[in-house]
């Protein structure tokens with residue numbers, strides 16, 4: 001579903017601020033693969049997502065999505081096939097619009113309820129009900145009144161209502177309290193399974209990286225240094241993962257947030 005071949009990205013080349021953020025990175029994801037990504041500070045995790053989404057063109061290499069070369073495709077065109085959630089729950093929804101209008105936006109109705117049929121509204125209610133946080137009773141409330149966790153759950157629903165070819169989750173639970181984060185993670189697991197989505201999830205929570213998905217990718221210095229799947233992932237522990245990283249990257253994992261969260 002996703003084939004990244006030898007991409008590189010250097011910011012501010014030829015200046016004192018030159019930074020090689022991605023270096024000759026390759027990655028293939030099969031349809032339905034759900035890979036979690038952990039890595040050191042500044043390893044290039046978000047930059048990898050930005051490259052896939054077309055926030056910038058990479059200096060080298062190519063990116064294919066569903067057998068289509070998207071290397072030079074503009075960002076807005078890629079957005080039709082790629083769903084993305086950020087750490088900030090305020091992104092991804094329109095705060096001044098109601099829950100129902102936001103869903104109408106995600107359903108391609110331009111946010112106009114007058115363009116939305118009764119069946120579609122019923123579907124919105126059913127989908128909200130499945131989130132199990134009572135949003136189906138608040139469909140006419142502005143999204144700006146929701147809590148961070150409620151908003152992130154809604155963003156997840158909106159990003160997957162028309163299932164994307166690829167779902168990118170960039171620490172989407174990091175700004176939530178632990179209980180809410182757990183709920184949103186369970187929801188993530190359910191939605192990804194239900195739609196058989198191909199998904200990449202950056203997290204600083206080692207246990208989540210182990211518990212979710214079928215692959216763990218570990219990043220360091222602009223590249224993927226470990227790709228763990230199958231039985232090895234199923235039997236993995238946080239200590240085992242730290243040890244693997246040490247042997248794979250030749251140094252200890254240095255990520256402030258990982259160290260603080262564990």
Ligand SMILES: Nc1ncnc2c1ncn2[C@@H]1O[C@H](COP(=O)(O)OP(=O)(O)OP(=O)(O)O)[C@@H](O)[C@H]1O
Nearest residue numbers: 011012019021039040041042043044045046047048
């Ligand atoms: N637009 C940019 N201009 C210049 N440097 C950048 C830019 N975006 C990222 N970088 C640099 O590229 C490197 C990789 O950044 P990136 O945000 O991808 O790391 P990350 O793995 O997501 O890190 P963290 O876990 O700390 O969020 C960092 O050194 C960062 O400062």
